[in-house]
Amino acid sequence: MNDSKRIAIGMISHETNTFSPVATDLESFAGQRHGIVEAGQIIADFTGTKTGIGGFLEVGAEQGWQMIGTVVASATPSANVAASAHTALRDKLTGYLNGAGTLDGVLLHLHGAMLAENAPDAEGDICRAVRAVIGADVPLVVELDLHGNITPEFCEVVDGVIVYDTNPHIDAYERGLEAANLLAAILSGDIKRPRVYISKPPMLPPTINMRTAEGPMVKLLERRREWESGPGIQNVAVFPGFPYADFDGAGTSIIVTATDPELGARCAREMGQLAWDMRDEFLKPLLSVPDAVDEALVLIGEDDAHGPPVVLADVADNPGGGGSGETPELIRELVQRGAQGAVACLWDPESVEQAFALGVGGEAEFRLGGKASDLYGEPVVARGVVRCLSDGIFVGHGPVVRGLTVRCGRTALIDVNGLKIVATTVRHAANDQGYFSVVGIQPQREPLLVIKSRGHFRADFEPIARTIIEVDAPGAANPNLSRYNYERVSRPIWPLDEDVSWEAE
Numbered sequence: 001m002n003d004s005k006r007i008a009i010g011m012i013s014h015e016t017n018t019f020s021p022v023a024t025d026l027e028s029f030a031g032q033r034h035g036i037v038e039a040g041q042i043i044a045d046f047t048g049t050k051t052g053i054g055g056f057l058e059v060g061a062e063q064g065w066q067m068i069g070t071v072v073a074s075a076t077p078s079a080n081v082a083a084s085a086h087t088a089l090r091d092k093l094t095g096y097l098n099g100a101g102t103l104d105g106v107l108l109h110l111h112g113a114m115l116a117e118n119a120p121d122a123e124g125d126i127c128r129a130v131r132a133v134i135g136a137d138v139p140l141v142v143e144l145d146l147h148g149n150i151t152p153e154f155c156e157v158v159d160g161v162i163v164y165d166t167n168p169h170i171d172a173y174e175r176g177l178e179a180a181n182l183l184a185a186i187l188s189g190d191i192k193r194p195r196v197y198i199s200k201p202p203m204l205p206p207t208i209n210m211r212t213a214e215g216p217m218v219k220l221l222e223r224r225r226e227w228e229s230g231p232g233i234q235n236v237a238v239f240p241g242f243p244y245a246d247f248d249g250a251g252t253s254i255i256v257t258a259t260d261p262e263l264g265a266r267c268a269r270e271m272g273q274l275a276w277d278m279r280d281e282f283l284k285p286l287l288s289v290p291d292a293v294d295e296a297l298v299l300i301g302e303d304d305a306h307g308p309p310v311v312l313a314d315v316a317d318n319p320g321g322g323g324s325g326e327t328p329e330l331i332r333e334l335v336q337r338g339a340q341g342a343v344a345c346l347w348d349p350e351s352v353e354q355a356f357a358l359g360v361g362g363e364a365e366f367r368l369g370g371k372a373s374d375l376y377g378e379p380v381v382a383r384g385v386v387r388c389l390s391d392g393i394f395v396g397h398g399p400v401v402r403g404l405t406v407r408c409g410r411t412a413l414i415d416v417n418g419l420k421i422v423a424t425t426v427r428h429a430a431n432d433q434g435y436f437s438v439v440g441i442q443p444q445r446e447p448l449l450v451i452k453s454r455g456h457f458r459a460d461f462e463p464i465a466r467t468i469i470e471v472d473a474p475g476a477a478n479p480n481l482s483r484y485n486y487e488r489v490s491r492p493i494w495p496l497d498e499d500v501s502w503e504a505e
């Protein structure tokens, strides 16, 4: 048993989408379900939870550590974090560390793709500030999301990096255990103090094919396990990265935590080369809006309108990746073509309030979507009939939100000539059939479903879908990266530039 080591824990987490029209300020963090939690309240709130922080606390209890809470704050993906919010959260964290007295170690759960107006490499900035307080000798181990964009500067100030192994992410708790166990091994002297090695091939893959159950991530994670099974290497972290971040650290990285410097550097190099050689496997063809609608309408056909639904995935507007959940182009095309079916969710408080004022059965001209910004299209102007009004509350039944109470805020079903649009006042990716049934729609009985989500929706909709068509529509999270005007990513970079060559060194 340890003689009560003093370990500080904290979390500041945001996946920043530079191209999102949704602003990120301190209220974006404070307004989350947990709000901003500080000091001892963190221990009270997170002990026993299956979260990264919960994992830290569990190992802390086993080790007999004295756990010191600092700050826990996270916000859903949106645009660059306001300088004031980043500074406030970072200074809160360092303030608690300053006041904590002697520390033996620090465990942080960060994201990796947070980009602040005053600190493009926000995690690097946070960890440098932490290092400045705790000094060179106190180990700092960090848990991150595999969508992180990791920089060499970040790697210089941390002692260990643990990343999610799963996408969709279901292992934050297990990785929290792993991070804390790594810290325990360092503190006990079981291993000597590791260093963190990085390889960064010039690649910026879209997020469309980063799932860990199939595609290129499977091979990368397999190879990584082989490296980890030998001595000298504590962890190999594969970060495919997050491409909607316009800064020079954006892109894929391999981060190796190793006690053997020669092996650590070699592993990073080899894994970086493997990721580079496999880069094309991260791409997936998408159909343009007109082509996707064509294909859907052909599949549905006139005779077969009662078969299972064809799903059009509006992947570019996924709120889970920084989309505003209200881009209009796919809806516009469907309305023009007279398509029948249902759309979830359109974030549109203005249309919802209009529908509530009209009441069920009321009819009026609506301006649908395109409210957060006109960057991705003007509102669709169309006559609609209000079919249902709801408080937007339901309990999820699909794998992603099973058993959880989901709150969409006031929600209206607006019927535009047979295209039924679920309009909400809270922004959500429709990752459960409940987003349709909350306004009385049975999704399996619709010929066509439009879902604004990238991947998580598949768990509940693949079983009822005839097919899923991913659409190349305007939005802040489009897999077709040539749509974006990058100004700061380091060039040349694949796939934005042609004929990029690279060899790991």
Ligand SMILES: [Zn+2]
Residues within 6 Å of the ligand: 145, 146, 147, 169
């Ligand atoms: Zn992620």
